[in-house]
Amino acid sequence: MRPDAPPSPLDRFRALLDTRLGSFLPVLFALAAIWLYFGLARPMFDVAVGTEDEFRSIFLSPRNIHNLFMQSAVIATLAVGITVALLLGEIDLSAAATAGVCAALLGVLVLAGIPGWIACLTVIAVGVVMGTAQGLLVAYVGIPSFVVTLAGLLGYQGLMQKILPTGNLNVGDPFVRGFARVLIPDFWGVVLGLGCVAAYAYFAFRKRARRAALGLERESAVALWGQVLAFSTIVLAVILTLNAYRSLPLLLVLLVGITALLGWVTTSTPFGRSLFAAGGNAESARRAGFKVRRVRAAAFGVVGMMAAVGGIFGASRYGSVSYTAFAGGSLLLEAIGAAVIGGTSLFGGRGSVWNAILGALVIGSLGNGLDLTGASAADKLMVSGAILILAVAIDALTRPEAAGG
């Protein structure tokens, strides 16, 4: 029951965030603000006070953007997985430790002479098992996911130390290193981007035509062209910027590809619908006939899979596996932070895997920018904390009061 008063600004904001594109706005705004600060404001400030002789934006140089994307890629991979758990209203604190175990296992396997692709598939399977095991405990034993995955975090950290007694292992396998090293030639990168834009436009307009044929409400053509334009601008800007330094790395293509697949599964299949339904109102979902327990266990399996992929990507990018880079470092909090900053609700039922990638870019940009300006590790931690609080505050404020129905 709600009085028919004119909507307050908060209501309007909520309604905006509920639309598919509107949910990107806060994180895009945060990203733009960070980039403007480090890319324009900071260098101009330096010129004004005389610490620099001329305006130079190191932050927005193609080389740094390339680094930024690669730095954010591992965070993004984990964040995409964690988003799936968050959609259910669950949390996974063990993702980074799972990634560490998988990366360490990968290092040991390729060192033992097992072909890279077999090793990769093996660790992905291991990651799925590690995640699903926790999911079964959450779903069937009824332990809160916070506790299960906290135990998982500790246990998997220990497991990683068992696998890597020295805490460090170099990974030289060409297949594994290939993810980060293989570059898509400039020309084919642009072709790939144009292909994505064409596919986006084709599907958007085909859907609109079908809706029109069935007499359903539909978006205006102008709005649709606007979306296509925005999409193509972002895609081509990214690809051309990366080409200006080195070219599009295979790792980023794979990350976007996996995210697209997961994005499709979470929004356009009965499984995805059950994720959102159970995240919004688990009892309703159960009564509607969804097997909520199975869905919960499967969601943690997906988190485990993405953690394993993140482990592979990390090993590929660093050329080594170390305890501090995965299980023992800041990766976990960065990944959860990325998912939440992206706009996925901690309360369940609201969010998207694409937002996680943008959230990871926010976290990555902050770290990178603060590094460039010579900020201390302490400053980085404090700024990251402030951004995270801001994101969670937006989440709490925009949460519909009546989550049930």
Add this chain to the structure above:
Amino acid sequence: MQLADAPPHLSARGISKRFGGVQALRGVDFEVARGEVMALVGDNGAGKSTLMKILAGAHGADAGEFLLDGKPVSIDSPRDAVSLGIQVVYQDLALCGNLDVAANLSLGSEPVKEGWAFLPRILRPLDDLAMEIEARRAIEKLEVRTLRSVRAKVGGLSGGQRQAIAIARAVGGDSTVLLLDEPTAALGVAQTRQVLDVVKRLRETNHAVVYISHNMRDVFEVSDRICVLRHGGNVATWRASETSPDEIVLAMTSGMERSGRNAS
């Protein structure tokens, strides 16, 4: 004594239910015909909710029999009830506020596109256009006029609209009997009006509606017959046109037997 115009669609005879030391229902008779709204009223603890849950299969009856169109049936589980066409709308509505109207209406039985047979059903693409058309049809059938779009999130709707959507979901499929548990309990005047209109539409669509309520004004507005329970037993059943709120309240509270005007 059979005064109903139509033969009963669902009837329950001699239903008893005991919870530990409490005899919740003692040999209750109940019936509802198609195209009829049967109100089920009674004071707190009279057994209305227990009877409704037994009809919905959520509780098993200790004794008694069920007849559907005169044929004996058993209702031992919610699944039994659903397969017999009996649907319940509980007070909490069981909607997902974060999903839109169309998604809520098809929740748990989403249509999927054809031609993806190589994937398990749970990973096949949803046919969201079919979902939307089906939702619009269901909403139009119940004449929920204030609802602007089936793509609106349920969390942003009014209480009356949510109640209407929960009812629309229960009506979907092959259901013939609808059990409504206090559908107007938390609603304001305008919202209540909207829900009562939907209930009246259900009579026109030839559903058998069981309407549980405390509110005498609502009961007398929508129902054809009124069944009063007291202390887990029948008091009597009246035609709404032949009784008054005072008489019903008296029957609820002191259980006066008015066999001469009994309409069951």
